[in-house]
Amino acid sequence: MPRPDHNGMIDGYSSVQAIRRLDGKTPRPKPPDGELSAVATSAGVSTEPAVGRPVNVAHTALPTRHDLICYACNYRFMVTGRLDKVLCPKCKTQLETGDKHIDGTWSGTIQTVGRVFINSGAVVSSARIVALDIRVAGMCRSTRLEPTRHLELDSGAQVELDKLSKLKIVILESASLCLDEPLRCRTLEVFGELQAEARPSEQAVLHPASTFRGTLHSPRLIVYEGAALKAYLHISPPRAAAVPVTVGNPPPEVGEPPVDAAILQECDAPPAVELPPVDLATSEGP
Numbered sequence: 001m002p003r004p005d006h007n008g009m010i011d012g013y014s015s016v017q018a019i020r021r022l023d024g025k026t027p028r029p030k031p032p033d034g035e036l037s038a039v040a041t042s043a044g045v046s047t048e049p050a051v052g053r054p055v056n057v058a059h060t061a062l063p064t065r066h067d068l069i070c071y072a073c074n075y076r077f078m079v080t081g082r083l084d085k086v087l088c089p090k091c092k093t094q095l096e097t098g099d100k101h102i103d104g105t106w107s108g109t110i111q112t113v114g115r116v117f118i119n120s121g122a123v124v125s126s127a128r129i130v131a132l133d134i135r136v137a138g139m140c141r142s143t144r145l146e147p148t149r150h151l152e153l154d155s156g157a158q159v160e161l162d163k164l165s166k167l168k169i170v171i172l173e174s175a176s177l178c179l180d181e182p183l184r185c186r187t188l189e190v191f192g193e194l195q196a197e198a199r200p201s202e203q204a205v206l207h208p209a210s211t212f213r214g215t216l217h218s219p220r221l222i223v224y225e226g227a228a229l230k231a232y233l234h235i236s237p238p239r240a241a242a243v244p245v246t247v248g249n250p251p252p253e254v255g256e257p258p259v260d261a262a263i264l265q266e267c268d269a270p271p272a273v274e275l276p277p278v279d280l281a282t283s284e285g286p
C-alpha cells in the first residue's frame with residue numbers, strides 16, 4: 001500500500017505481503033495500526049502483549065569476542081566469532097589459535113594466541129612456549145615461557161624464577177605455593193596462597209580470600225577486603241625514597257602510631273608526594 005505521506009512509496013508491511021504472494025502464500029490481513037505497533041514492540045522493551053496473539057520473546061545470541069595479542073608483533077586486536085583462521089591485521093601472520101595441554105615429558109615449540117596448560121606431573125624441558133596465557137602446574141626446565149598476557153601458577157608449579165622479570169604473574173585461587181627464591185616479575189596478582197620474597201616492578205594485588213606471607217617489595221600495593229597479609233612490606237613509588245612499612249611481623253610495639261602516621265613522620269618531602277600509593281579497596285572485588 002502506498003504510504004499516504006510519500007507518493008509512490010510502499011510501507012514495510014506491504015512489501016512483506018508482496019513477498020508472501022510471490023512465495024505462493026496467502027497474505028495476512030493487515031491488523032489495525034495500534035495492534036501492529038504492539039506486535040512490533042513485543043520482542044523489544046514493551047511488555048504489552050498483542051491482543052489475541054502469543055508473545056514471542058526474542059533472544060539474540062551475540063557472537064563471542066576474543067581479545068587477542070599477536071605473538072609475532074605483539075599487536076592487540078579483537079576478533080568476533082569462531083577462532084578458526086586468524087590473520088594478524090598488522091603483520092599479516094597466520095596465527096595458531098588452539099589451546100594446548102601438555103602432559104608427561106615434552107620439549108619443543110608452541111606458538112598460539114590461545115592458552116597453554118602445563119598440567120600437573122608434566123615435565124617440560126628445552127622448550128619455547130608463546131601463548132596468550134600459560135598455566136603451569138608442572139615442571140619447566142630450560143624453557144622460555146612467553147605469555148603475551150599472564151603466566152598463571154598453580155600448586156606444583158616449578159619454573160625458573162630468574163626468567164620471569166618481565167611477566168605478569170597470577171597465583172591461581174587453587175594454588176598454595178612456597179617459593180625459596182625471590183620472585184621478580186612485572187606485576188603480581190594473588191588469588192590463592194603464596195609465601196615468597198616477591199619483587200614486582202609495577203604492582204602487587206592481593207585479591208579477596210588470598211594469602212601472602214614473606215617479603216614484598218613493590219612500588220604499589222592493592223589489598224582487597226578479605227585478603228590475608230603477613231609480611232615485611234617495602235612499598236615505594238619509583239624515584240622516591242624507600243620507606244619501609246612493616247605490618248604484621250614483627251608485631252608493632254604498644255603505643256606505636258598507625259602505619260600512615262609513621263610514614264608521614266619519616267618523610268622529609270610533602271606527604272602528597274612521598275606517601276606510598278597503598279590502595280585499600282573496601283567493598284568491591286576486582
Ligand SMILES: [Zn+2]
Pocket residue numbers: 070071072073074075088089090091092093
Ligand atoms: Zn602481528
